[in-house]
Amino acid sequence: MPFNELRKDYILNRWVVIAVERCRRPTDFVKNKTVRARDGVCPLCPGNEHMTPPAVLLYLNRGGKIEKASDYGDSRPKDWLIRCVPNLYPAFTPPKPEEKPSIIGEVERENLALAVGHHEVLVESPVHDEHPSDARITQLIYVINAYMDRLSELYSRQYVRYVSIFRNHGPEAGASLSHAHSQIIATPMVPRLVAEELEASKEQWRNKGVCAFCEIIENEKNSPRLIAENPDFMALAPYASIHPMEFWIIPKKHRSTMLGLSEAETENLARIMKACLGGLKRLLNDPPYNFGFHMAPQSEAASYYHWHLEVYPKLAIWAGFEKSTGMYINTVSPETAAEHLRGAIQ
Template identity: 55%
Template sequence: MLNDLRKDYLLDRWVVIATHRKQRPRDFLGKERASREISNKRSCPFCPGNERETPPAVLVYLKSRRGIVKGRDEDGVRHKDWLIRCVSNLYPAFSPPEKRESFKSGKAVGHHEVLIESPNHSEHPSVAKIEQLVHVINGYRDRLKDLSSRNYVRYVSIFRNHGADAGASLSHAHSQIIATPTIPRILQNELEASKSYLERDGSCAYCNILDSESGGPREVWENQRYFAFAPSAAVHPFELWIMPKNHETTLLDFDGSSVIKLAEAMRTCLGGLSSLLNDPPYNFGFHIAPVADAKHYHWHLEIYPRLSIWAGFEKSTGMYINVVPPEDSARNLKSTIEKLGD
C-alpha cells in the first residue's frame, strides 16, 4: 500500500502523505505537554504592572469614553491600562539601520517587535473574546502600515509561536512582527508562482484554490468572508490555512467588518484545534504581499501545529513526511468545531 506523494499548490515542495501508517488525533494528545510548558506567570514581563521590564511601547491601544485611543510610550512614561501593547523585542534579530547602513552591507537591518495581545496572561486566540482579537488584528495592521513605510523594509512577517515546543519563550499571549530588508524565500517563490499563474491562466492561483477546495474533503469552516481548509499537500499534521474569499493582497486591503469576521475565523479554528488536540503547540504566519505592489498575490494565514519533528530527511532534503492525511485533519477539525458550536 503506497503513500501519496503530493506537491504544494504553488511551491516546489513535496510531501509524503502517510495513508499507510496514518495517525489519529488521540496519538497527539501529548500527556507530557504540561511538563514542557513555560512556567513564568509569576514574574511575567508582559503582564500589567511590569511595563518597565520591556522596551517602551511603539503602540498601545487604550480604552476611553470615546472608544479606542492609540498611543505610544514616550519620555520615560509607560502607559498603563492598555488593551494591547507592541514593544521592540528585547533581543531583536533585526534592528533599524545605524547611519545609513543598507541591505548591501550584509546586515540584518529591519525591525523585530512583540505584540502583547491582551492584559490577561492566557487570553490566547483559541479562547480570546472576539473584541480582543479585533484589537490584535488592528494592531497587526497598524504596525504593518508603519513598518512598510520604511525605505529599508521589503517584507513584514507577522507570526505567532504558541507553547515551548513551538519556540515560545514566554507564555503570555503574544505575537511577533519582523520587518526584513529582503523578501524571504517562501514568499518570493509564492509571488513568482502566482504571477506566472496569472499570466498563463488569467486568474488568481489562490482564488482557484479556494474554488477547488470549497465543498471538498479538506474544507474545515467558513463564514461570509473567510474560508478555512487543510491544504492538499499539508506539510504538518493538522495544518490549516485561513484565506479571504475576496481577492485581497494584504492585511491592509479590508475594512472593519472584515476584521471582525477574521477574528471569528481565527477564534473558531484555533479553538477547534485546541479542543481536538489538547492545546497543542503551534506556529502561525501571515503570508501577505510584500511592501512593493503585487496585485497577483492573495494573502492568507497558515497555521502549523507542532506535533511531529522535522528530522534528518526533512532537514537535509527539503522533502517532507506527514503522518496525518489532510482529509483526516479536516474531517476531525470540522466535526470538533461543529460540536463546540452546538
C-alpha cells in the same frame, strides 16, 4: 501494499508523502496534560511595563473608545488593551537617525548584508495566558487592527522590504514567553519562501489568467478538506499539508495584503481564527503551534498574489530526511485533519 501518495503543493514545487500507512489518528497527538510552571515574573503582564523597551504602539480604552498611543519619556500606561514593544533581543535592528542611508538595506558583499529592520513583540491581551480561542471577539479585532497599524508603519520605512507577522504558541513551538503574544519582524530583503510564493503565483496568473488562491477557494469549497467558512473567509486543510493538522485561512476576496480589511472583514477574520484555533485546542489539548501571515510586500503583486494565514501545529519533528532533501512526510492526511477539526469547532 498500496502506495502512499506523493502530493505537490498548490503552487510551490514542494512534495510531501501522505504516509497513511502509519495509521496515525489525530488523537494520537493529544498533548499530555502538563502543569506548566508559571514563569517567575512575566515582563509582558500589566504592571511590568518597565521590563520591556518603551512601547511603539498602545491601545488604550478612553471612555469606551480606543485611543492609540505609545510610551514616551517616563510615561508607561498600565491600562493598555494591546501593547507592542521592540524585542529585547532583536534579530533585526533599526538604523539610528544619523546613520547614512548608504549603509542601510544594502547587500555588503554577495553573501553579506546588515540585519537592518525591526523585531517587535505584540502583546495581544493584558490577560497572561489568553489563548486566541478564549479571547473575546473584540479583543481579537484589536489584535488584527494592531497588526495592520504596525504593517503600515513598518512598510513606510525605506529600508524595509518585507514584514512577517507570526505567532509561536507553547515552548515546543519556540515560544520563550507564555504571555499571549505575536511577533513582527521587518527585514531588508524579501525572504526566500515569500519570493518563491510570489514567483509561483505570478507564473500561474500569467499562464492561466487566474489567481492560484482564487482557484483554491473555488476548488476546495466542496472538498473534504474544507474546515469552516463565513462570508469573508474560508479555512481548509491544504491538499499537500506538510504538517499534521495544518490549516490555512484564506480571504474570499482577492487581495495581496491584509491592509485595508473592512470592519466586517476584520470581525470575520477574528471569528474564523477563534473558531479554528479553538477547535485545534479542544481536539488536541492545547497543542503547540506556529502561525504566519503570508502577504505580498509590494503593490505590483496586487493582481497575482493572494494573502492568507498558515497555521502549523507542532506535532511532528522534521528530521534528517526533511532537512536534507526538502521533501516531507506527513502522517495525517489533510482530509482526516479537516474531518476532525470540523468536528471540534463549536
